[in-house]
Amino acid sequence: MTRQGRLRRAGFCMVAALLPLAAQGAGKCERxxxxxxxxxxxYLWRDPQDPERLIGVxxxxxQQVATQxxxxxxxxxxxxxxxxxxxxxxxxxxxxxxxxxxxxxLESLDYVHPALVPNDYLVWxxxxxxxxxxxxxxxxxxxxxxxxKARPTQAFATLAAEHLQLVSTDNLIQAFDKLVxxxxxxxxxxxxxxxAMAQAQxxxxxxxxxxxxxxxxxxxxxxxxxxxxxxPWLRGQLAKKMTELTASGIPAEVFSRNVERxxxxxxxxxxxxxx
Numbered sequence: 001m002t003r004q005g006r007l008r009r010a011g012f013c014m015v016a017a018l019l020p021l022a023a024q025g026a027g028k029c030e031r032x033x034x035x036x037x038x039x040x041x042x043y044l045w046r047d048p049q050d051p052e053r054l055i056g057v058x059x060x061x062x063q064q065v066a067t068q069x070x071x072x073x074x075x076x077x078x079x080x081x082x083x084x085x086x087x088x089x090x091x092x093x094x095x096x097x098x099x100x101x102x103x104x105x106l107e108s109l110d111y112v113h114p115a116l117v118p119n120d121y122l123v124w125x126x127x128x129x130x131x132x133x134x135x136x137x138x139x140x141x142x143x144x145x146x147x148x149k150a151r152p153t154q155a156f157a158t159l160a161a162e163h164l165q166l167v168s169t170d171n172l173i174q175a176f177d178k179l180v181x182x183x184x185x186x187x188x189x190x191x192x193x194x195x196a197m198a199q200a201q202x203x204x205x206x207x208x209x210x211x212x213x214x215x216x217x218x219x220x221x222x223x224x225x226x227x228x229x230x231x232p233w234l235r236g237q238l239a240k241k242m243t244e245l246t247a248s249g250i251p252a253e254v255f256s257r258n259v260e261r262x263x264x265x266x267x268x269x270x271x272x273x274x275x
Contacts, residue, residue, distance in 0.1 A: 029094075029229035032071055034062065035078040035087055036098040039171075040149065042196045042258040043098055043117065043219060044075075048265055052077050057192070057251070057258045058097045058219060061116055065245060069237040081149075091226025099222035100151040108225055112238045114246055115218025117255075121152055122209040124187040124194050126179060131186050133210040139164055139186065145175040146188045156215035160188075172197045180206070188214060196259045200266040 044056040066073040078084040087093040123133040169175040
């Protein structure tokens with residue numbers, strides 16, 4: 001064999017040896033299984049047409065990101081939020097699609113930055129009896145409510161426990177009911193979840209929200225340490241695409257579309273007749 005042929009053959013062998021590494025660099029995983037809270041519209045809720053699937057803002061955005069990086073993703077119902085968290089912690093599922101940043105979870109989860117979506121918490125009041133909110137001091141001496149399903153930052157939760165008169169309700173519907181009945185003067189709820197629930201309850205014209213958030217947590221993608229898909233390539237690609245997505249202005253469109261989607265689905269539910 002000529003020297004040129006030997007060099008060509010050596011080159012082919014080198015390329016062949018690098019192919020597995022290149023494939024590994026493109027991600028070991030072709031399919032991700034995700035989950036999250038099943039009752040947090042417009043972020044996530046169960047699909048009425050297929051209750052084993054979760055739909056909503058977070059699901060739609062993750063699907064867009066996954067398509068761009070060539071990974072298939074299934075966003076499945078795994079039970080209530082605590083059950084979904086346990087499925088991901090254990091590695092039986094790969095990631096949470098709506099994880100609030102929680103330092104104690106860093107032992108089992110890798111949070112991908114930036115946040116997939118913002119989750120501003122606002123002060124909601126009746127239009128007829130508004131409260132001006134500029135700082136927490138404006139809420140002192142006023143009774144308020146917050147859903148037990150809310151996910152504020154730990155810093156806000158600590159301040160609220162020390163300085164605010166907040167009662168916890170099982171869900172946002174009950175919190176708004178207390179507001180309408182005059183049992184509290186305000187409700188702390190998410191910008192979009194509050195709007196979705198107010199519209200679903202027919203309260204859109206009676207409620208208003210503050211412009212200034214009381215808290216600004218984000219909802220993150222969180223990969224299980226025990227997921228076979230959790231590698232530097234995937235984390236890097238998710239972070240890159242989510243940064244591009246946030247800068248594009250697409251999330252605002254997705255929020256609007258899913259708030260309307262939730263509202264339409266609620267209007268199609270059969271009325272419950274009195275017994």
